[in-house]
Amino acid sequence: MPGIGPKSAQRLALHLLSRPIEEVEGLATALLQCKQLVGHCQVCGHLSAEPVCEICSNPDRDDTTICVVSDSRDLIALEKTKEYWGKYHVLGGLISPMAGIGPDQLNIQSLVQRVATGQIQEVILAISPSVEGETTTFYVGKLLQNFTKVTRIAFGIPMGGDLEYADEMTLAKAIEGRRELQ
Amino acid sequence: MPGIGPKSAQRLALHLLSRPIEEVEGLATALLQCKQLVGHCQVCGHLSAEPVCEICSNPDRDDTTICVVSDSRDLIALEKTKEYWGKYHVLGGLISPMAGIGPDQLNIQSLVQRVATGQIQEVILAISPSVEGETTTFYVGKLLQNFTKVTRIAFGIPMGGDLEYADEMTLAKAIEGRRELQ
Numbered sequence: 001m002p003g004i005g006p007k008s009a010q011r012l013a014l015h016l017l018s019r020p021i022e023e024v025e026g027l028a029t030a031l032l033q034c035k036q037l038v039g040h041c042q043v044c045g046h047l048s049a050e051p052v053c054e055i056c057s058n059p060d061r062d063d064t065t066i067c068v069v070s071d072s073r074d075l076i077a078l079e080k081t082k083e084y085w086g087k088y089h090v091l092g093g094l095i096s097p098m099a100g101i102g103p104d105q106l107n108i109q110s111l112v113q114r115v116a117t118g119q120i121q122e123v124i125l126a127i128s129p130s131v132e133g134e135t136t137t138f139y140v141g142k143l144l145q146n147f148t149k150v151t152r153i154a155f156g157i158p159m160g161g162d163l164e165y166a167d168e169m170t171l172a173k174a175i176e177g178r179r180e181l182q
Numbered sequence: 183m184p185g186i187g188p189k190s191a192q193r194l195a196l197h198l199l200s201r202p203i204e205e206v207e208g209l210a211t212a213l214l215q216c217k218q219l220v221g222h223c224q225v226c227g228h229l230s231a232e233p234v235c236e237i238c239s240n241p242d243r244d245d246t247t248i249c250v251v252s253d254s255r256d257l258i259a260l261e262k263t264k265e266y267w268g269k270y271h272v273l274g275g276l277i278s279p280m281a282g283i284g285p286d287q288l289n290i291q292s293l294v295q296r297v298a299t300g301q302i303q304e305v306i307l308a309i310s311p312s313v314e315g316e317t318t319t320f321y322v323g324k325l326l327q328n329f330t331k332v333t334r335i336a337f338g339i340p341m342g343g344d345l346e347y348a349d350e351m352t353l354a355k356a357i358e359g360r361r362e363l364q
Contacts, residue, residue, distance in 0.1 A: 077345055077346050078345070126357070150362070151363060157310065159349065176336075178306055181319070
């Protein structure tokens with residue numbers, strides 16, 4: 001499991017062996033229930049215990065904007081900012097010819113269907129700037145530009161970051177993406 | 183000196199003691215010469231052995247754009263990107279009421295004079311997003327907006343960065359600063 005090496009694994013195993021059987025049964029049941037109950041939202045693909053997730057079914061959220069992310073982890077990170085109040089769409093990965101993942105294996109068709117309704121005024125592509133991320137951004141962007149305005153999140157100096165320690169690519173993006181001072 | 187703790191200092195001192203006297207004299211002379219020869223460019227304030235630095239005296243560089251930085255380290259970082267081909271202005275620090283540094287102690291008056299000539303079409307503020315950096319950006323921006331277009335570099339996800347690991351402020355800035363996909 002991620003972040004658990006042989007030493008941590010042994011410590012966890014010995015800890016579980018030292019606990020009463022009921023406690024271990026509780027954990028085992030919880031794990032199974034979690035796996036059985038949590039599926040994907042039919043609308044956006046986010047993890048959800050209900051057929052439609054809390055965000056998609058929230059009538060207070062702006063349903064004219066869709067923020068497209070690679071996976072639920074990124075959605076959770078964006079939710080923590082409390083800056084975005086639209087809906088989401090979770091692709092379930094990125095296009096990666098190296099790993100044999102094409103557009104068909106991702107949640108892209110359902111995104112096009114959502115946008116094709118004509119109700120969506122903006123699609124924000126919030127995808128990390130890796131090689132796979134760029135490929136996916138341009139593929140999805142091209143598909144959706146026929147229907148609506150497509151934007152992507154800003155790349156540049158991270159907040160609290162120092163110019164001096166930024167890599168050259170990031171600095172170049174920061175200059176390229178400069179904006180008029182308000 | 184920065185990055186040199188007691189152990190490194192001892193190692194360097196013992197190394198110098200083990201070298202012949204001529205070599206140590208050479209280093210001492212070089213240090214003095216360096217300090218005597220290198221001053222500040224009269225135009226932009228960058229480190230320079232000449233009265234006017236190489237960048238300011240380069241006729242091939244676009245002299246309608248000035249990129250404002252806090253110090254020469256940031257200028258060097260920007261030069262490494264090879265993306266910027268205008269001139270610079272080095273403030274020599276940031277406004278910091280806590281440290282008793284006001285606008286008068288910085289290279290701001292000479293910047294206003296350069297911009298007031300009317301030849302400058304854009305001033306790019308490339309200042310790190312710290313508290314002092316923001317203060318300086320808004321102070322200098324306000325001063326210059328009477329004369330010309332003032333932009334600032336982009337803040338957002340660093341290149342190669344992962345959304346999941348970005349802090350909330352940076353993610354919020356990345357959403358706020360989103361741009362239309364080309």
